[in-house]
Amino acid sequence: MIPNYLILQALREPEALISLSLLDWDLLIRQARRANLLARICLLLDERSLLEQVPPKPRQHLEWSRVISEKHIQAVHWEITQIRKALEKVGVPVVLLKGAAYVMAKLPSAKGRLFSDIDIIVPKDSLSVVEAALMLHGWAATHHDAYDQRYYRTWMHELPPMRHIKRKTVIDVHHAILPETAALHPDSAKLLAAAQLLDGYDDVKIFAPADMVLHSAVHLFHNDQLDQGLRDLVDIDSLLRHFSKLPTFWTDLSVRAHELGLMRPLFYALRYAVHFLNTPVPSGMMEAIQNGRPNPLTLFFTDQLFERALLPAHKSCSDWLTGTARQILYVRATWLRMPSLLLARHLFHKAFISPKPE
Amino acid sequence: MNVSALTPSELKLRLKTAGIYLQTGSFTTHLKTTIPSVAEGIGLLYADYPLVEQDCFADFHVNLTRPRNLRRWFKPQALFLFDGNTIFKPLPLDQAFPMLEWGLNWCVSTHVNHCLMIHAAVVEKGGFAAIMPAPPGSGKSTLCAALVNRGWRLLSDELALIRVSDGKLIPLPRPVSLKNESIEIIRRYEPNAIFSRKVADTIKGTVAHMKAPADSIARAAEAVQVAWVIFPKYQAGATACLETLPQSRAFMRVADNSFNYSLLGLQGFKAMTKLIDASLCYDFTYSKLDDAIEIFGALKPQAANNNHMYANEL
Amino acid sequence: MEWRLTPSQAVSYCSWDDDEWVFYNNLSGDTHLLGSAAAQVLLELRQSSLNALHLTEALAQRLQAENVTDKEFSFQIDHLLNELNTLGLIEFS
Numbered sequence: 001m002i003p004n005y006l007i008l009q010a011l012r013e014p015e016a017l018i019s020l021s022l023l024d025w026d027l028l029i030r031q032a033r034r035a036n037l038l039a040r041i042c043l044l045l046d047e048r049s050l051l052e053q054v055p056p057k058p059r060q061h062l063e064w065s066r067v068i069s070e071k072h073i074q075a076v077h078w079e080i081t082q083i084r085k086a087l088e089k090v091g092v093p094v095v096l097l098k099g100a101a102y103v104m105a106k107l108p109s110a111k112g113r114l115f116s117d118i119d120i121i122v123p124k125d126s127l128s129v130v131e132a133a134l135m136l137h138g139w140a141a142t143h144h145d146a147y148d149q150r151y152y153r154t155w156m157h158e159l160p161p162m163r164h165i166k167r168k169t170v171i172d173v174h175h176a177i178l179p180e181t182a183a184l185h186p187d188s189a190k191l192l193a194a195a196q197l198l199d200g201y202d203d204v205k206i207f208a209p210a211d212m213v214l215h216s217a218v219h220l221f222h223n224d225q226l227d228q229g230l231r232d233l234v235d236i237d238s239l240l241r242h243f244s245k246l247p248t249f250w251t252d253l254s255v256r257a258h259e260l261g262l263m264r265p266l267f268y269a270l271r272y273a274v275h276f277l278n279t280p281v282p283s284g285m286m287e288a289i290q291n292g293r294p295n296p297l298t299l300f301f302t303d304q305l306f307e308r309a310l311l312p313a314h315k316s317c318s319d320w321l322t323g324t325a326r327q328i329l330y331v332r333a334t335w336l337r338m339p340s341l342l343l344a345r346h347l348f349h350k351a352f353i354s355p356k357p358e
Numbered sequence: 359m360n361v362s363a364l365t366p367s368e369l370k371l372r373l374k375t376a377g378i379y380l381q382t383g384s385f386t387t388h389l390k391t392t393i394p395s396v397a398e399g400i401g402l403l404y405a406d407y408p409l410v411e412q413d414c415f416a417d418f419h420v421n422l423t424r425p426r427n428l429r430r431w432f433k434p435q436a437l438f439l440f441d442g443n444t445i446f447k448p449l450p451l452d453q454a455f456p457m458l459e460w461g462l463n464w465c466v467s468t469h470v471n472h473c474l475m476i477h478a479a480v481v482e483k484g485g486f487a488a489i490m491p492a493p494p495g496s497g498k499s500t501l502c503a504a505l506v507n508r509g510w511r512l513l514s515d516e517l518a519l520i521r522v523s524d525g526k527l528i529p530l531p532r533p534v535s536l537k538n539e540s541i542e543i544i545r546r547y548e549p550n551a552i553f554s555r556k557v558a559d560t561i562k563g564t565v566a567h568m569k570a571p572a573d574s575i576a577r578a579a580e581a582v583q584v585a586w587v588i589f590p591k592y593q594a595g596a597t598a599c600l601e602t603l604p605q606s607r608a609f610m611r612v613a614d615n616s617f618n619y620s621l622l623g624l625q626g627f628k629a630m631t632k633l634i635d636a637s638l639c640y641d642f643t644y645s646k647l648d649d650a651i652e653i654f655g656a657l658k659p660q661a662a663n664n665n666h667m668y669a670n671e672l
Numbered sequence: 673m674e675w676r677l678t679p680s681q682a683v684s685y686c687s688w689d690d691d692e693w694v695f696y697n698n699l700s701g702d703t704h705l706l707g708s709a710a711a712q713v714l715l716e717l718r719q720s721s722l723n724a725l726h727l728t729e730a731l732a733q734r735l736q737a738e739n740v741t742d743k744e745f746s747f748q749i750d751h752l753l754n755e756l757n758t759l760g761l762i763e764f765s
Contacts (some may be wrong), residue, residue, distance in 0.1 A: 022415040023414070030441050055415075058415060061469070064470060064471040067625075068621060071620075071621045071623060071701070074698070078699055078700050078701065314442065315442045604688070606687060606691075607705075610703070610705050619703075623698070624684065627703060634688075635686075666689075667686055668686065668687055669685065670686075672677060672682070672685065
């Protein structure tokens, strides 16, 4: 069903890469770079002691990208130290989301990850004190446009992104994992209540394993920017493989998905993780979340869309429908998060009023 | 086989269809273009560069093309694509060749990380390299063009690549970028130098590129020991003056002019320490190229262990 | 309360004369050009954590600062300590 793209082979079976021709390497490096997965492939080979067997030219590209991801990981650590300092007196524990959580918890999904920002979540009633404390320590709002400010504050699940004036780093402060307007309403209080202290810290938390997977699924399937789609799916795959070592993980996951009303995104996450990355999912699991399965027609169309849009935005992974698929998914993601009248207003504003760089 | 082995029409056709695999320094670029001025520029300035066999591994896949939009009928533009992605805003079609040069610099400066990369011109004589880091407007390219026309080997006009593993400088000789008055200054200084057509009104003013000497291109694989770090500054009417720069200051200024010092982390710090320790560091003010040539000719590498560096960890 | 080097940071440094020192902090990834007084503070704290008073005494010796008044000297050291704290190189705990 899914063509055997090199990037997928590399992620599923890194061992097989050592038999690639130079020409295959040329293409793989390009696909992986576009998907932001080059450093991850470098690390997958290195931990299998296979890096030395990669021909020198492509190996150099892999190693170049590893330098970048090492810098990103160092910077994330430093940034979190600064965030903790800024929020020291607020008295709200920082709950790290996504990449920042993977890095700090040393999860395998952190391997080779690149960052554009750090995401945290705090209780909604602490938003303004957190925002004030961050501003006091050098972070400033990025969206100065009055519409954007109102859009974020009224409809979104996060503050407008804040950038540190010296370090130029960006923090996204969330109070929920989906916008207020979205059809699904996972209860943030439940997610925060189950969050666990990070080993060795008394002020930093991360989501519980099942919640982490569910958030990752929500992020991927309700996101309007799918250019990181494959990277996000790799996160899910990597989390599932890692947490499946926990004795009750799979049961917890399906119970939690029911509880938070996140059956549909979990269904899609498992479906595409298995399709693309051969993620080992226990046989009973798909039945356990059948409630999340859409009707066959919807599923058919969704498959058509995601099978294209989850691949790297590289011409070697595109067919004539790919561009259309990405556009439909943009509208779909936005649709899922907003009621239709509001949607029309948002798209109208984005399309006609926002100044666009040429 | 060098680019010069193809006739202009063969080159043009090849660039339009399969593209060429061009070797510059240690990098292979797969280059395609449908724009005639780019093909001409390549035929002129890259004649002496090797072509690697078709369909091999390329470090960078580059395409200079014309955007498909309504504008092309009124104000033709050029687009630089890196592996199919737009990197820069389109520029007027007339600026396509300079755009290729800037784009190739971008390819190296945003990807290569086994070297400490400094925005600098580098020349070599007697087995030792002089790195000239400088912000735009300091006259580094003018000085570099003059030096390579007076017996110095061109290692690079824009990018000093210092290999982290051994501190050696890896040559990347490409055309020297000159702007505004410098173009005529160098033309008069060396009437035999070969230039691309002048392009006016770019973000850098009027620009033209000077062909790298054939000998520098042929010796692009020879890595070199760095002996000097010199910050040039053109100042009208000034007497040429070479002033010693404290090493710690030079360290910070070279880091400021580096593309990836910070990205390399501790490795970058160590490579920079080694580079600065091995080099004599100077500020250099000049106005006349002949004076500069004379002073550069008299440079001597430092005697071994002349420096008293201590390096340690807390 | 004492000043100490930020735990788990590995700072590398180099210098070619006694006046200026280049420090690299692996945690922030930043490089700093420090004067000799700041460098001596860091070298002193490498031995042991100290309160500001003891630190000032130790530094007066290292820097041979007899011709500076005590008050001015400790004012300068205080300022320096705050700067180094802002850079993340040392902390007060």
